[in-house]
Structures are given as C-alpha cells and as structure tokens.
Amino acid sequence: MTNVIVFFSDDRSARGLAGAAAKLGGDTRAIRIDGYQIEETLAALAEACRGAEVVLLANDAYSQELAPRLAHRLGGACAGDGSGVQRVDGRIRVTRQVYGGKAEAVLELKRSPAVVWLRARSFDAGVLPDTVEVLASHDSAASSGTRIVERHVSETATTKLEDANVIVAGGRGIGGPEGFREELQPLAELLGAQLAASRAACDAGWVPPTWQVGQTGKKVAPQLYLAIAITGASQHMAGISEAKTIAAINIDPDAPIFRHARFGVVDDYRKVVPLLRQKLAKP
Amino acid sequence: MNILVCMKQILDPEVPARDFRIDPVQKEAEPGSASLVTNIFCENALETALQLKERTGGATITALSFGPESAEETLRKALAMKADSAALVLDDGRLARHPLNVARVLAAAIRRLGTFELILTGREAGDWGAGQTGALLAEELGIPYVAFADALETSGAQLRIRRQTEAGFERIEARLPLVVTITNDEHNVPRIPKVRDVMMAHRQTLTRFELAELHVAGDDYYEVVDLAVPKKETRCEFVDVEELARRIAEITAAL
Numbered sequence: 001m002t003n004v005i006v007f008f009s010d011d012r013s014a015r016g017l018a019g020a021a022a023k024l025g026g027d028t029r030a031i032r033i034d035g036y037q038i039e040e041t042l043a044a045l046a047e048a049c050r051g052a053e054v055v056l057l058a059n060d061a062y063s064q065e066l067a068p069r070l071a072h073r074l075g076g077a078c079a080g081d082g083s084g085v086q087r088v089d090g091r092i093r094v095t096r097q098v099y100g101g102k103a104e105a106v107l108e109l110k111r112s113p114a115v116v117w118l119r120a121r122s123f124d125a126g127v128l129p130d131t132v133e134v135l136a137s138h139d140s141a142a143s144s145g146t147r148i149v150e151r152h153v154s155e156t157a158t159t160k161l162e163d164a165n166v167i168v169a170g171g172r173g174i175g176g177p178e179g180f181r182e183e184l185q186p187l188a189e190l191l192g193a194q195l196a197a198s199r200a201a202c203d204a205g206w207v208p209p210t211w212q213v214g215q216t217g218k219k220v221a222p223q224l225y226l227a228i229a230i231t232g233a234s235q236h237m238a239g240i241s242e243a244k245t246i247a248a249i250n251i252d253p254d255a256p257i258f259r260h261a262r263f264g265v266v267d268d269y270r271k272v273v274p275l276l277r278q279k280l281a282k283p
Numbered sequence: 284m285n286i287l288v289c290m291k292q293i294l295d296p297e298v299p300a301r302d303f304r305i306d307p308v309q310k311e312a313e314p315g316s317a318s319l320v321t322n323i324f325c326e327n328a329l330e331t332a333l334q335l336k337e338r339t340g341g342a343t344i345t346a347l348s349f350g351p352e353s354a355e356e357t358l359r360k361a362l363a364m365k366a367d368s369a370a371l372v373l374d375d376g377r378l379a380r381h382p383l384n385v386a387r388v389l390a391a392a393i394r395r396l397g398t399f400e401l402i403l404t405g406r407e408a409g410d411w412g413a414g415q416t417g418a419l420l421a422e423e424l425g426i427p428y429v430a431f432a433d434a435l436e437t438s439g440a441q442l443r444i445r446r447q448t449e450a451g452f453e454r455i456e457a458r459l460p461l462v463v464t465i466t467n468d469e470h471n472v473p474r475i476p477k478v479r480d481v482m483m484a485h486r487q488t489l490t491r492f493e494l495a496e497l498h499v500a501g502d503d504y505y506e507v508v509d510l511a512v513p514k515k516e517t518r519c520e521f522v523d524v525e526e527l528a529r530r531i532a533e534i535t536a537a538l
Contacts, residue, residue: 020325029298031531037456038427038428038429039427060448061430061431061446061447061448062448063451064414064431065417065418065428065429065430065431067415067418068382068414068415068418068422069418069419069421069422069428072383072418072419072422072423073422077383077503077504078382078415079413079505080413080414080415081412081414093508094505097412098293098410098411098412098510099296099303099312099409099410099411100296100409102300102303102512103303103305103312103510103511103512103513104510104511104512104513105506105507105509105510106508106510107309107412107506107507107508108505108506108508109504109505110503110504110506111503111504112504144425144427145426145457145461146427146428146429146452146455146456146457146458146461147455147456147457148453148455149454149455149456150453150454151448151451151453152451152452152453152454153451154450154451154452156340157414160449165538166534166535166538188285189368191531191535192535199467202467202468202469203467203468203469203472204469205469205470209433209447209466209468210447210449210450210451215412216324216406216407216466216467218449223534223537223538224531224534224535226531227515233297234296234297234300234435235296235297235409237489239296245534246500246517247527247530247531248434248519249527253521256299256300258519258521259300259517259519260517260519261517261519262519262520263519263521263522263526263527263530264518264519264520264521264522264527265521265522265523265524266521267524267526272524272527275524276524276527276528276531279524279525279528280528280530280531280532
C-alpha cells in the first residue's frame, strides 16, 4: 500500500497532500518536481510512480495538466478538484463539487493507481516524509514536441489569494477598471486585504486573469470575503465555498450572492464603498 | 492547417440554485426548466480557433460533439460562428459517460474524420467539470498536450501558445500535432453569430456517426456513487453601511 504525493514549490499544498495521504493509511513517498517541462516531466513521473496505489497532487495548473495523463499511462483512473479523499473497502473515493458547486458528488475510482488532484491547501497539514525525492527534468532538445520558453509571474500574484485572510472582490457591476483602482483598491489597502474578481470582470479585461475566483479560477478560504457588485453566479460561489464569512454589497436585493452572504448592504457600491472606507478609517 | 474543436452541450450552469434538482437514481441533474447551452469553454476554444484561422488563412475548422440529438444545436451554432464543418456522434447511452470513454469516442471519430494538426477542447465543462477530456484525448491519440491556453499563433511550422498559470502566464512553443485545452480570457470571448449565418448554418449538412459504428470498447474508470445537493443556505442580514463597517472591523480585529 503506497501513496505517492507529488508537488512543486508550494509547501502548504505539499503538507496538505501529506495530511490527506496520512488519513488514507499505508506508506507515503514524496516527490518534488523541479524544472517542469510537460512531456519530460510526465514521462519521468510515470516511471517514478510505478507500483503506487494512490498518487496525490494539488490543484495547480501543472498538476491538473499532468494528472489525467499520468493515470492513463499507469493504467489507472483519475479524479480532480477533490475536497475529500478516502479509502472505502480498498477503493479510493473522491468528493468534489459538480454543477458549478450546486451539488457534491462522490466518485469511486475503478482502476489502480488512483491519481487524484486535491484542493490541497484546504486539507489539514500533515508531515512530509523524511526523504523527499526530487524529480528534475532536463531542458534537453525540443524532441518531445512542447517547450515552456517563458514563465511570467504577475506582480499582483506575489501574495497568494489562497492564503489571504481578507479578500475584497469585485464583479461585473464594478463597471470598469477604474472602479477597481479607485474604490476597491483603497478599501483593500485599508483592510490589508487581497483583491479578487469574478469571471465577468476578468473576461472584460478590467483586471488580470490571476485575480479570478471561482470554479475555474482560484479556490479561496478567507476569514472574510467581501463581494462587491458580484451577482453570485454558482461558478463564482464554487470558488468561495470555504470562506468563513461572506459579506456582500449589491444594488440588486435579489442577487443570488445574498443567499450565501452572512450580511449585506443593498445599494450602489459607488455610494457604499467611500462611506465604508470613511467608517473603517476612523480610529 | 486542419483544426478540430470538441464541443459539449450541457445543462445551463446558470440555472438558479432554487431550481436545481438532482435525480438520485440516475445520479444526474434533472433537466427541469433549464435550457441546454454550449459549454462556455468550448465556445472559447472555437473562438480561439477562428482567430487563429483569421490570422493565418488557409485553415479549416471542424466542430465535433458527442451527445444526444439536441447536441446538433451546439454544432449549428458552431457553424453559425463560422466553423467550416461539423460532426455529431450520437450518444445511445450504452457507454458510461466518464472522461476516458468520452476521450475514446472522440479519438475514434477524429480518426474517421481525417487528419488534424491541432485539436482544441475547453478546459472543463460547466456540468461535471472533470477537466480531463482533453488530456485523455491526447493520450488516446498519442500526441502531446498543453492545458489552459488562452491565445495561439503560428510561427513557421510551430505553434506559439500563451497559457495561464496561478501566478501569471507562460509561453510555450510546440510542434504539431497537438491537443490544447482553452481557458477564458478577455480576447477569446465567443463572437455572436450574424442572423444570416445562423440561417445558413441550418442548411449545412452535418456528418453523423452512430456510436456503434465507431467500435469503441467501453471501460471502467470511475463511478458516481453519490450525488447530493448540500444544504447550507445562509440567512443574510441586511444592514446599513455603519453596521457593515462595524462587522468588518470585528472580523479583522480578531485576525
């Protein structure tokens, strides 16, 4: 019974995976990947994971890119975006949100190994094995067909949204980039909060795609999520299901966001936010 | 260049939670009053293909769907957006609809349709959101794979890909053939077809395959053992700005 956890540079994810593996029982090996190149890393990882019964990865882009193909190469099965994983009668079951977070499904994997990518940061942290194997891919000639030639880290992503205690998020109702810049950003600074956005605001090009929170985007778990001019489409709500408290400001009293919010203000954010800043700035 | 775009018809993901029901026996969502729509990421993929064609010229775009009769609507819309041709594999319900079977069906249909240098899928679908079909399709076809792309351009025999990561973006150079999954971005918002093109699309002939004629052996992968709607609606307390400020300050003071 061997679990293998596979991770990149994110230690919190790695410890979340270790925690999930510990609950499954059995031995756990840990592999850290250095210098990711899609085809080389996949081939090397498939070799390294032979004989494993469970392979756990986090829900970053590289892990999601690798996991289904890794399962295919090992003759296993894959499930992703898991919020839970357990062993039932020798089979691996994965709990995950479906239908944009409106329902929750439990999938039983019918082949071995079970390759599962998890919302690793929301798992209780475990302890990594004493020895972490390092799998480095060599930047050899482009014989494999694809080559990552540039990696850009956007400045706004330097502090992880996933780690934020307080998030100020804006949606379509913000109306443009200036609303984010002139209203939301000063509020976020006042609160020591990270800024985020709904898909609509990212698609409109008002803010970078790295700000997107939702089913397809970041999954966040802050103590406070302040949703401003966000309707609360289920695809967005799926990304904030683990927020402790949701507060909302929306001009529409029937906006779905109010069905998830603990408290809310019904009014134009252009009136509410300046006033809110004033109240919060007072000693 | 021959480009193939896989497209899935799904239950409208924006059906409000209060109208959403599940069938506990079939372990599927009940269609109810929800309309059927094309998965948004599949439309982002088609839009990306159309822009690539407009820039390079000489490309042809084929839309492919595996689904029930109603999936024809998804393909008609793809034609109206100006895909060159479309093919439907009619789902007779005899194969479990997990991502491995879907990838095998798509791979079999692609082999019958011809040779494609570039195959695009959406990053995931708004119903089950497995996020695996593109990756498994690449394995079934035995070609490389890139996920989460939002822009493509050709440069000689190579494809230059911009793709999103948590931290920002990456540029990838790739040789063809290749499978790429597409995510949303401000530049690939699907175009609205012209009324005239919608009418024209209804006169075009679709290639149709019966599932049986593709000889796809179904396999085990995963099984849905439970599907439930979590009960966790919160009661929202409506407050004024002063009270909102007080509550926020309370939370942030405790951090």
